[in-house]
Amino acid sequence: MTMTEAKLYLGVDLGGTFVKIGIIDDAGHICRKFKFPVDQDGYRTSILETAVLSAGEVLRSSDFLSFLSERKLAGIGVSATGQIDPHTGTVVGAAGHIPNYLGSHIAEDFHRAFGLNVAVANDADCSLLGECSYGAAKGDLNVVMMTLGTGVGGGILVDGKLMSGSRGAAGEIGHIIINDDGEECSCGNRGCLEHYASIKALVNKVRNAVSEGRISPAYLGGDADASSDDLSFINGKTIFSALSEKTDHNCSDHNVLFSIVDCWENYIADGLVSLVHIFNPDSIVIGGGVSEAGELLVSPIRNKVLKRAMPSFADGLIIKAAELGNDSGMIGAVENFKHRYSQQRA
Ligand SMILES: [Zn+2]
Incomplete structure (x- = not known):
């Protein structure tokens, strides 16, 4: 099996209780997954800030670096709670009133932190894409x-x-x-x-x-x-x-x-x-x-x-x-990313 050509993606699932982060391969398989709480200080640290910090922790971990080896991290797909403008990757509406969440620039902040392309979609939409691709x-x-x-x-x-x-x-x-x-x-x-x-x-x-x-x-x-x-x-x-x-x-x-x-x-x-x-x-x-x-x-x-x-x-x-259970958001977020940037995959 040649692994050197394979691409990996970061699948991020932003919820009101946890951020889940998965390292996902081109076939939609989750190679590693991590889970971090987001309400540790009553959302004073915004969910987005916690998610970006958590993703940085994952990407710096020796486990991830040794796993990455010669493979390439191709981009970040984010599944997020609330109403998401998929063109800007911004939270435009949020039922449930989570403090410091409405207006979060998800795509922009992840791109700034990691220098990778980012695609963001609503969590139910991501679950749907995951179920349509693999479920x-x-x-x-x-x-x-x-x-x-x-x-x-x-x-x-x-x-x-x-x-x-x-x-x-x-x-x-x-x-x-x-x-x-x-x-x-x-x-x-x-x-x-x-x-x-x-x-x-x-x-x-x-x-x-x-x-x-x-x-x-x-x-x-x-x-x-x-x-x-x-x-x-x-x-x-x-x-x-x-x-x-x-x-x-x-x-x-x-x-x-x-x-x-x-x-x-x-x-x-x-x-x-x-x-x-x-x-x-x-x-x-x-x-x-x-x-x-x-x-x-x-x-x-x-x-x-x-x-x-x-x-x-x-x-x-x-x-x-x-x-796909709880993993559908992460998997679908990466599918959404691949659809969005498919012209760059050839
Ligand atoms: Zn209603």
Whole structure:
């Protein structure tokens, strides 16, 4: 195997809790990966500053230098939370209000620090590119990705191209309004999909059911007498493992939990059915941490979407869980870099 010609890339995933940095080869394989917290001083040191310092640490490490050997570091791909202008590599909008983040010049600061070309895109868009290159939607040209987490993110691939829109912010599918009389969303509107279909929304509903005594804490893996003040043990993972592990489907705990999850999945399907009719995708990829639940999560959503989409749209439509997990952002960021600078690769 000749390794001397191979190029390496730095894949950076900027999130609100961690910056993840991977050394990634031309085939999308992560050779080394690192993770650094970004909220160590309440964001007084900006996320971007922490990320640039962390990347410098990685690139100076003897582990990396010996690994680099004769290979060439060809550039930096960054996946970043918030709305990103991909042309300038700047944060133009950020839901969630992370201090010192809005307006960050990501591409400029990384370029200044390391002298390499830099491509920046929104994290959901990067996950989508990663899944289309190496994961659940490999080879598909028309793909809708929905990522379920604290919010609902998304990315849309049309005819093999990432849809970016006038300011690069296209695909904010969490803010489709599904109930104009609904509750207030972090964006200021009412009744956004995100408010009903995020993991946060699901977890809140389940915690309420537990504190109202409709589900016993023990059913979700907590102490039988867990105080309703501390239901932090309930998260997406505990909810789906309760659904998968418990065999007594006639107990009332199960029925209440099942109906909450079913209702949450109806909201997800509401959003997806609208997107299917707008974009007529080959496939839909459901991402975010909860996608680890695989078919347990996806199968009911698939049934609901296929039942409600018009037959010509439902025919052949594939709906799958994301396959690259937490690494999709880093991998997709490098794919985005390669697309952007492909004319320089020949
Ligand atoms: Zn909203």
